[in-house]
Amino acid sequence: MKVIVLGAAAGGGFPQWNANSTMNRRAFAGDTALPRQTQCSLALSPGDDDDWLLLNCSPDIRQQIIDTKELQPYEELRSSPIKSVVLTNADVDAVAGLLSLRERQHLSIWSSDYILGAIEANPIFGVLDRSIVRLERIGTHGKFNPVPGLEVETFAAPGKPPLYLEHVHGIGAVVGATLGVRVTDARGKSIAFVPSCAEITPEVKRAIDGVDLLFFDGTMFTDDEMVASGEGSKTARRMGHMPMSGRGGSIETLREIKAGARYFIHINNSNLVLDRTSAQRRAVEAAGWKIAQDGMRIEL
């Protein structure tokens, strides 16, 4: 299996359009210690380069395709190696890129009833011509092959409805609002992708235990970092994410599971691990984790 990190940042990317903290200012200025990151998405291929599966489709997808030769069209007048998309939630940073995958291209989009329903409620997604773009409802616990040679299993990752539906569905647990994904190839190699996770339940642990490659929710380093810095009024957990550090954080809680390699992904622009020279970055790396970065390629 081939894995490409298309984007490693949380919603808004890094830097974020209206963020003026020291870290964001340095990223706007092109400081190489804080490389820019587009919004979170992975591309997976069984290894043949003909068929690619996207996990989430961020608003930055057009730029990500231009930066990723493997995803560019290479046959006929209109084509794409991108054959399928699996969505783990319905937030803007996970789904808005679908609007850029228009122009009459065959595609299948796989997700829960809740997430696909949230998308279909918007007439603008009608640009995806339903005679050639299939929406595949997979339930919270699905098992399916979105491209030949890759089997995907979904599981419930505790989270919340997207921001724009909080006023309708509340911020508590809603069935199917956030999923985790485990992908296995024909040789048994596997990755897990859990970009939003408010709590590591026994189910989450079981689902990711033993993977060769783990991409886990790295939105914030501490639960209250945005409140403490004045950048926001919400804690990580209020936003549907658990912090990396501290008692009950993801580093501590996931110590007992096995994984070939551990990457944090979906990193918010407030998270000091984005600074390669920070103490937080060193602490994460000392604990055996890496920080995902746009353009990373990993072959399993």
Add this chain to the structure above:
Amino acid sequence: MKVIVLGAAAGGGFPQWNANSTMNRRAFAGDTALPRQTQCSLALSPGDDDDWLLLNCSPDIRQQIIDTKELQPYEELRSSPIKSVVLTNADVDAVAGLLSLRERQHLSIWSSDYILGAIEANPIFGVLDRSIVRLERIGTHGKFNPVPGLEVETFAAPGKPPLYLEHVHGIGAVVGATLGVRVTDARGKSIAFVPSCAEITPEVKRAIDGVDLLFFDGTMFTDDEMVASGEGSKTARRMGHMPMSGRGGSIETLREIKAGARYFIHINNSNLVLDRTSAQRRAVEAAGWKIAQDGMRIEL
């Protein structure tokens, strides 16, 4: 007035994610004769650099801000020099970037009942918190000041509803579905922006006559170029655009109006003028027109 071309391409940009024509392949490969273009949008300032107005907000806005220092935040922890957006139609390439202007930032968005209604019908645009983002309905013939020092007048530009509403509203003329914009500063300097125009009516001529700077619909060079090349089944006019060339094309029809400088914008990836060495490019330039390009800055 300061004018920055944020993006000069039509929907899909150049290259387009799934387009494999010779021109698109060369643009993917970075050929300098065919510079890449993001999707069509202008930024205007009365000259003080504190307040910027966007004309349309493309899916590429995050990348456009990163590439445009003038639009980056420079005060407090959260801020933006972008104060207002005027929308000329509701197609994905003109409005989807609004989803990236979230994160609790004050903003006002000005357009017709039709265009704002098309946006509001989508719950996902609820990420623009209506307690701080104002939608201002201006009618087809409005006159207003979206930022201090710039007066905007809108006028009817013949066009069609966005692609995703064609099945609801048909493809004929719909009141307010497409607008043209004329912007005048305190010194009387003026620009016109008409990225979609299926027919140059007497009203369109009157509205743009005498401007210092004209940005006009340059989607296609010939009406049937996509049909002829096999890239599509629709003519320019069927898509709501008039061709540049030929009898009744925009070059001929606009010969009789006055304009300080004429730029084509909203250039489709099928339009051979994107190749700086093409005969079509030379013909357009010989007729007194220029082709807009991402990053161009013009001061009036």
